[in-house]
Amino acid sequence: MSGLVSYLSGQTAEETVAADYLRRGQKVEARRWRGTYGEVDLIARDGDTVVFVEVKKSRDFLRAAERITSAQLERIHATACEYLENEPKGQMTPCRFDVALVNAQGATEIIENALAY
Numbered sequence: 128m129s130g131l132v133s134y135l136s137g138q139t140a141e142e143t144v145a146a147d148y149l150r151r152g153q154k155v156e157a158r159r160w161r162g163t164y165g166e167v168d169l170i171a172r173d174g175d176t177v178v179f180v181e182v183k184k185s186r187d188f189l190r191a192a193e194r195i196t197s198a199q200l201e202r203i204h205a206t207a208c209e210y211l212e213n214e215p216k217g218q219m220t221p222c223r224f225d226v227a228l229v230n231a232q233g234a235t236e237i238i239e240n241a242l243a244y
């Protein structure tokens with residue numbers, strides 16, 4: 128049962144973050160986009176820029192941020208490269224990597240360009 132609760136909690140966090148991006152005027156193009164190397168939680172557009180978003184939920188923002196591992200960073204970047212292959216400019220497409228932190232109360236903190244590679 129705790130696996131289901133965790134899954135639903137993560138899904139709710141992603142929906143909250145997606146709504147935040149939409150409020151900012153950024154189109155959410157994909158949710159849980161899966162490629163050969165893994166999954167990206169959200170992919171949005173900020174003008175011409177493709178935004179890859181990793182969503183982390185925990186009791187507080189610090190704990191959520193601490194849950195990001197180096198292996199996840201590598202997976203996200205590899206998956207993002209795969210996604211960009213379908214863009215007209217390919218790997219030359221402007222992009223950024225954001226982290227969206229969600230606390231137990233459902234508040235969000237979005238850190239743009241958080242995952243520099």
